Amino acid sequence: MIPDFEVTILGNTSSIPVHGRNHTAQVVRFGQECLLLDCGEGTQIQMRKFKVKSSRISHIFISHLHGDHYLGLMGILSSYNLSKRTKALTIFGPKGLDEIITTQFRWSNTKLTYPLTFVETKPEGLNILLDHPRFTVHSFPLTHRLPTTGYLITEKEGLRNLRKEKLQEKRIPLAAIQSLRNGKDYEDENGNQFLVSDYTLPILPLRSYAYCSDTCFEPKLANYLKNPTLLYHESTFMEMDAARAVVTFHSTAKQAAEMANLLKAKSLLLGHFSSRYVELEEMLNEAKTVFAQSELSEEGKTYSILP
Amino acid sequence: MIPDFEVTILGNTSSIPVHGRNHTAQVVRFGQECLLLDCGEGTQIQMRKFKVKSSRISHIFISHLHGDHYLGLMGILSSYNLSKRTKALTIFGPKGLDEIITTQFRWSNTKLTYPLTFVETKPEGLNILLDHPRFTVHSFPLTHRLPTTGYLITEKEGLRNLRKEKLQEKRIPLAAIQSLRNGKDYEDENGNQFLVSDYTLPILPLRSYAYCSDTCFEPKLANYLKNPTLLYHESTFMEMDAARAVVTFHSTAKQAAEMANLLKAKSLLLGHFSSRYVELEEMLNEAKTVFAQSELSEEGKTYSILP
Numbered sequence: 001m002i003p004d005f006e007v008t009i010l011g012n013t014s015s016i017p018v019h020g021r022n023h024t025a026q027v028v029r030f031g032q033e034c035l036l037l038d039c040g041e042g043t044q045i046q047m048r049k050f051k052v053k054s055s056r057i058s059h060i061f062i063s064h065l066h067g068d069h070y071l072g073l074m075g076i077l078s079s080y081n082l083s084k085r086t087k088a089l090t091i092f093g094p095k096g097l098d099e100i101i102t103t104q105f106r107w108s109n110t111k112l113t114y115p116l117t118f119v120e121t122k123p124e125g126l127n128i129l130l131d132h133p134r135f136t137v138h139s140f141p142l143t144h145r146l147p148t149t150g151y152l153i154t155e156k157e158g159l160r161n162l163r164k165e166k167l168q169e170k171r172i173p174l175a176a177i178q179s180l181r182n183g184k185d186y187e188d189e190n191g192n193q194f195l196v197s198d199y200t201l202p203i204l205p206l207r208s209y210a211y212c213s214d215t216c217f218e219p220k221l222a223n224y225l226k227n228p229t230l231l232y233h234e235s236t237f238m239e240m241d242a243a244r245a246v247v248t249f250h251s252t253a254k255q256a257a258e259m260a261n262l263l264k265a266k267s268l269l270l271g272h273f274s275s276r277y278v279e280l281e282e283m284l285n286e287a288k289t290v291f292a293q294s295e296l297s298e299e300g301k302t303y304s305i306l307p
Numbered sequence: 308m309i310p311d312f313e314v315t316i317l318g319n320t321s322s323i324p325v326h327g328r329n330h331t332a333q334v335v336r337f338g339q340e341c342l343l344l345d346c347g348e349g350t351q352i353q354m355r356k357f358k359v360k361s362s363r364i365s366h367i368f369i370s371h372l373h374g375d376h377y378l379g380l381m382g383i384l385s386s387y388n389l390s391k392r393t394k395a396l397t398i399f400g401p402k403g404l405d406e407i408i409t410t411q412f413r414w415s416n417t418k419l420t421y422p423l424t425f426v427e428t429k430p431e432g433l434n435i436l437l438d439h440p441r442f443t444v445h446s447f448p449l450t451h452r453l454p455t456t457g458y459l460i461t462e463k464e465g466l467r468n469l470r471k472e473k474l475q476e477k478r479i480p481l482a483a484i485q486s487l488r489n490g491k492d493y494e495d496e497n498g499n500q501f502l503v504s505d506y507t508l509p510i511l512p513l514r515s516y517a518y519c520s521d522t523c524f525e526p527k528l529a530n531y532l533k534n535p536t537l538l539y540h541e542s543t544f545m546e547m548d549a550a551r552a553v554v555t556f557h558s559t560a561k562q563a564a565e566m567a568n569l570l571k572a573k574s575l576l577l578g579h580f581s582s583r584y585v586e587l588e589e590m591l592n593e594a595k596t597v598f599a600q601s602e603l604s605e606e607g608k609t610y611s612i613l614p
Contacts (some may be wrong), residue, residue, distance in 0.1 A: 015386075016386045016389050016390065017355075017386075039349060039377065041378075042349045042352055044323075044348070045349055065411075066384070067381055067382060069386040071381050071385075074378050075348040078375070079322075079323045079324075082322045082323050099414070100410055100411055100414060106403075107403035108453065109372065145416070146416060
């Protein structure tokens, strides 16, 4: 059994929240661990609507300081306090977010009931932020009007499963079993060799989720993202508005699909749609002509990240 | 014809937004003028839901710096910018709000498309904030855990209507008509007197709306509020939770009703309900036993302020 790895979309729109669509926020669940990626205005209300338990969130990752990606943060932090949260919370975000939070808590004279840690992200390079036993989270740079980072969540190899028929053939020392499950060959004191390749089942490909919130088309992403299982890439515009994408440092659906090809992604999730598009089917078609495994992110929908 | 004077409720809840209820925000319309009183998270979404044109708002009044009263402000200011607003906007609010706004605009590198003025409110005394030809807005102190002001919107006397039968009796000089309509007696060069009491219709009582966002029961409000036509008074708790109201500097429904009696209000609107109450009928009954003209504020509903 591999742990569940999935993302629930809480908001899929950019700029002005219209057509019943909300600002960017996503909850990534890996096993028991819940991470919040960006937090637009109304995220706590969306969580309640879609029955996402906000209390389970342990880490929040903010990509950049445009309001549509963080203005829901203070509301969630305040509600945690009102519900007397005690579980620690860590927020990763760009320089400035700490000042924005502490300024508001200072004026509201708020004493938090839970330990809150703020970690400033670096706007360049691939940087590890979280080293969990079963996954890692890295930041990587995006190219936007403000310092912006994407986030990459990568599954780690778990314990290997042993071949049952081999266990029946001969007695295997406990130390060998432990070594093999950890993916290491073992030799006992008599020189008997137990090879991982003989004794364990092949492992499934490790899964990853790459989150590119706001960015222009940026081929340098290939330096950081290799074969992501699921690539979320912003798709603010369609090709007919490509000039607008250039000026605002955003991408078109076609560019998002080209990026999925370039990175050899297994599948692509589009989001951050401009309010100028009421219907989104044509946008999806635009992406699909370039990258067949494209999908529109829908609010309230959960996307499994499968090997 | 007297100008429309009405308030539309966008949010009626305190603390954690549950039971489909939202944080405090109200739009007061006086004729063509729209004022926003407080601005909880999601106010711009509520405005869209209830077809309140946010572009018409000229002045925003924030009562205090608890998140449930202002966290929607940055979202509205940002959306104004995205929609290229040019009309001037003035925000009235307590010390600290200016720093909160400017810190965020500094980090997001925002250049506003419209003139924004911030006016700091004083936490004591009755202070005039806006002197409109047809109404005034004053701040007055509330008693809460943070410096908090309520807002009082008072109709000014308009031009008087002349008695038609008097106009037919004899020729009245134009200067006399102007004077009488402005409520002043007039004497012409021949010593003929034109008395307001003779020539004009009785004026309707002037209307007022008193907004008490967050406060404990505070008899000193009688120093500032006399016979308000409509009193909005917070009613976070019911009497069974009166101890909690004391600790948190909030009021019960019964206390709100007692305040309506004390101030000789014409009617009372209750709001800022705690998330602990799912149904609110009992809360309304509690108020009505003390002050019959009590009503629950409902999101999306518009309350006319009639003489």
